[in-house]
């Protein structure tokens with residue numbers, strides 16, 4: 001299977017067809033066209049929406065009376081493609097030999113927060129994937145890993161739906177993914193044997209392994225550590241954001257500004273939703289957006305990968321996990337929006353940037369609206385309970401108070 005989208009899209013001519021067809025139109029004109037299309041769509045929809053027959057699955061939240069009819073934001077969700085907005089989450093990717101059970105999840109939760117898994121007893125998964133920071137750590141990048149440069153810590157929210165893991169997609173299962181952080185000298189620096197020995201000496205762990213896998217002390221294996229961690233991570237699901245409630249018909253779930261931002265996110269002007277597709281707001285392809293960096297991205301791990309292509313990350317709970325991008329080079333969601341508005345990497349002359357990213361002319365208000373929309377994708381209701389103290393007796397990372405909005 002080839003997910004190296006940019007290369008495939010370009011085909012043999014090397015010229016993206018989409019870009020060729022609209023490359024000539026000046027930005028401002030294109031923006032105007034989009035406005036005209038959207039406004040006419042609203043008019044057509046208004047004309048069609050006789051109150052009787054509304055067979056579409058999308059409940060149309062009432063248009064807010066304060067929205068000005070000429071603003072792009074006036075195209076409320078009722079003008080958006082219902083299929084795209086009401087899309088179903090894909091099935092959770094779990095290997096047949098590691099079905100999720102409550103016992104495994106509980107063991108995985110304890111292990112995730114326990115620094116006993118590191119050689120120094122000073123680092124746990126939660127040190128870098130902190131629950132109060134969207135399971136990231138607030139830093140631009142982390143230490144380089146075998147085969148890859150230092151990168152931003154990705155969120156673990158909804159990781160259950162990802163077919164490819166890591167920014168370059170070089171790992172495909174959560175079970176396999178645990179090995180690197182546990183054993184790399186730059187991270188937890190443990191050995192499988194060392195971990196097994198330490199855990200076997202803690203009766204509470206022997207009990208939990210036995211409950212999760214059966215077989216008494218023999219269940220305390222490195223592979224089962226990885227399995228339990230994976231099962232736990234598959235429960236970090238985020239489905240019930242204000243965006244989801246809005247789409248489900250609660251028109252009051254989003255402010256007028258956020259509704260305008262939503263319309264922009266799904267517009268043919270910004271193309272955001274073509275890569276960050278609902279409901280995951282991620283995509284299983286690798287795309288070049290051109291964040292300045294020397295990181296080879298997908299090209300470092302796949303012969304068909306483009307240089308600088310990265311997996312399209314989820315935007316669920318994205319407001320929690322600043323800074324942004326594979327190298328953490330953009331501090332805020334507003335910075336991200338500005339980056340895209342200027343034409344992403346194309347703004348500094350990069351030629352392999354995805355054809356969807358030509359930049360767009362939006363007013364300052366509209367740029368703020370787009371950023372505000374991304375805050376509506378926050379839902380931390382499945383946040384796991386953080387143990388007061390790890391089962392080993394070691395301290396867990398302290399809680400961090402983060403302002404909400």
Ligand code: HEC
Pocket residue numbers: 123124125126127128129142143145148151152153154155156159162164165166167168174177178181182186187188229233
């Ligand atoms: C020292 C910091 C650090 C520690 C400790 C750490 N991670 Fe990570 N984690 C990272 C970084 C950085 C990446 C991204 C690396 C890349 O893409 O090349 C990552 C990526 C991941 C991913 C992939 C997420 C995705 O969406 O692609 C998973 C899953 C993950 N870590 C789980 C864990 C688990 C489980 C532990 C504990 C055993 C752990 N991590 C410990 C820094 C850390």
Ligand code: HEC
Pocket residue numbers: 270271272273274275276286287288289290291309310311312313314315318321323324325326327333336337340341354356357370
């Ligand atoms: C061509 C596909 C594509 C389009 C279109 C696109 N994105 Fe992205 N987006 C990506 C990729 C790939 C990354 C990761 C790039 C990197 O790290 O260098 C990303 C990263 C992001 C991030 C950072 C997420 C994180 O956890 O660090 C945000 C926020 C974001 N995009 C929002 C948007 C918005 C808003 C738009 C519309 C203005 C948009 N994207 C359009 C592909 C796309």
